Amino acid sequence: MTRSDAPSERAKAPSGGGGGLAAALPSPLLLLALAVLACAVLAALPLTLPMGPMYWDLVVYIDGAQRVTAGQVPSVDFFAPVGPLGYWLLAGALRLFDEGQPLLLAQWSLLVVTAPAMALVLRDVDRRSRPLALALLGPFLFFQLLPINIEQYSVYPGVDGYGIYNRQVCHLLYVLTAALVFVEGRRTLLAVVAWCCLSLFLLKITGFLAAGLLCAYALAAGRVSWRIALGCAAIFLAALGALELSLRLPSAYLADIAALVKLNEGSIARRFVQAASIHFGIVGPGAILLAWLLLSGRRTHEGDLRAWAGRSTMARLAAALDRPALWLGIALFAALFAETQNTGGHGFIFLWPILLLVLAQARPGAAGRPALTALLVAAVALPPAVNVFHRSMRAIVGQTQYEVIEGSRLKTLGAATQRAEVLERARILHDIYATYPQPYQAMADAKVLPTYGLYSDLDFQVGWFEAADEAVGAILAYEAAQGVRFETIMSLNFANPFPWLLDRQGPHHIAIGADPTRAVPPPDAQTLEAVAQTDLVLEPLCPITSANDALRRLYEPGLAEHRIVPISRCWRGYVRF
Incomplete structure (x- = not known):
């Protein structure tokens, strides 16, 4: 099944609606370009940031970037806790913006990867619905631009130099999820999925595995055709082959991962429980929303099963799987899996595109009670946004009374x-x-x-x-x-x-x-x-x-x-x- 012949019973994305109102909204591509330009201007300025807990994690990134600049290859010439992409990006940013605040450079350098992919997603979605494109862009920019984790480990306000690669993984997963759920153009989908999966592999393996789970579900649900899946696999393997021939990197990287797995052997069930408890403010409401969507859509699903009686087995399976409730369930599991190996970051933010899909199904006249659905969606979406916004505002205000640390040689x-x-x-x-x-x-x-x-x-x-x-x-x-x-x-x-x-x-x-x-x-x-x-x-x-x-x-x-x-x-x- 291809995306163009998806069953009509699937949840529809919000239409442009509003006629002149939608036309009056700013272009999401223009806003994205302006945000990237603003980051480039700020990166060139000698800014200061309030130091937060475990800020020395930033030095690990700088150490890796320094080694890359000196000609060393991650995993080949030194053992690294994650993939090489973050070090490559920061090495370039440090050379380009030699006066820039290094944490901002580490945070924003990922825009080199995420901004082009997000632009493709926005262009595809904007053709059908500008409000939806802007709704996808807003959370992406909010989390991408702020070096603040959802978790808090200090009573005093500050920015987070730790969890950088965890945040970057979630930003890439956000773009990937938005593409899987909303992009209709086959070439666009092929480019974004291949780009994001390759980047996630080179960034952190747990993010790549979470992406694999989402992509496999998208294939089973008919949102990704076999042709696109095989094309993505071919691009991915070709890129890894080129890296192996030129740098010997993939094999060395996989050996490092195997060594890390051996060093961190333990109960995966315990890690799931720990991740769920840390993020219960999201996991709890998410589980309730999932249960509510399954319960409220039960009669509709039973009717669909009768209507699909004459279709092929694959068509019936795809139609049964491609539902907002099940997308939410698989994304919750993928996010929870990704957080089993994380200390801090932007966990679960890539649920947002799926929550937009849920809201589309909850429009007036749909099954269930739209107001209750919207309330539960807000309960899932707001905790990470509120935490990051609150901590960011505290850091901005608090720094007005802070002093620069001593360190003329730093x-x-x-x-x-x-x-x-x-x-x-x-x-x-x-x-x-x-x-x-x-x-x-x-x-x-x-x-x-x-x-x-x-x-x-x-x-x-x-x-x-x-x-x-x-x-x-x-x-x-x-x-x-x-x-x-x-x-x-x-x-x-x-x-x-x-x-x-x-x-x-x-x-x-x-x-x-x-x-x-x-x-x-x-x-x-x-x-x-x-x-x-x-x-x-x-x-x-x-x-x-x-x-x-x-x-x-x-x-x-x-x-x-x-x-x-x-x-x-x-x-x-x-x-x-």
Whole structure:
């Protein structure tokens, strides 16, 4: 079955309606172009943002981008927690906008991928219904432009440097879902689906698997023909083949994924329960809406079954599956699956196109009670939007009373602010960590953190960036005093900003985003040899933590020929002689 011969009983998208009113609405393509242009202008300006919890995740992205710029290939030359696309995009953005705020660059660089695909979707939909095209564009721009997660891990307002690739996955899934549900042009659908699926594969594998589930359902429901499906598969495989021949990337990437799966073995059922509990404000109303749609449409479905008696088996199956209620159910499951591997992001936002389809079915005169359906749709859609909008407004208003963090050697990473009392607390703790290391070593030996949520504490994040600034100054002073230059620099820490800050190299074959509990495989001989050839390995001491100790033990065989030198009060250096 093709899209053009879909049964008339299917839910229809809202028509343009309103005659002159629809014609008076602005072009969605123009609005999208203006939004992209505005991002480009803002990216070129030296803006500051209020630092939020786990902001150092941004440094992992910058580390990956720096390595790409230096000629390294993700997964081939270094172990990465996700796919290469985000690093490629940020590397280009950092070169193009050298004064831009790096978090904004990481967030907006995905527009290079999403904006062309969304433009194709909007052009197709706008031909039939401008209000619908604008309804699809609004949420897309809202979530794409704001570096704010739905989840909140701090009492003070700030932007989120963590969950960047999780947000990007959901933005791509939004475009893909909009295409699967509303695009009618076959060539447009082929281009958008192939583009989004390839991008999701290169971004994060869980997003690609969620996309595969949605695409498989669209095929079964008749919204994607076999010809389009085979065309998408051919384009996807051809692109991966080209990447394999030129960079050896897909095979290395799949090997990294297998290593990560092995490191993170656990009960998938527990992860589903956890994801559902974190997002219950969406999952709960979504389940109620699903049940209501199935119940209220039961008689209509029974009538349809009688009307379809003379059709082929495939036609009956497609017509039975292509219903807003079932689309909602499959999308809820796909979103829940994607969130089993996420800490923060824009989870479930790609339900919005399907919710528009539900509203179309709930028009006056349709089965069920349209008012109740609209109320339940609002209950599903509003929580993520309200959370992100509320946190964004708090961050904008709060920053008016914030101060810039100290860090003259941090490049644009220093374009961050926080409350004066947080900055002062960070400085006090910095002194305590350096002066009294014994209790923190005792906690590290016991494998506990100084506070349960240490990495989300704003004072820790501020202190970490200020300590990195201190380390850069200390490294430059040591080099000047000793007449040496460290060409390769590694950090026994979650993030390594120093190659980027000092315009040096990061060692090959090590893991970036080095969480030893779930993202650092046991080093092989090649990795240990790369560590042995690294000029300077830095160990952070403010504070001493079990994670840093674990990283040191992992890479210790490669440090046997290095000499320990004090770089600064908060950094111990392992220097290769």
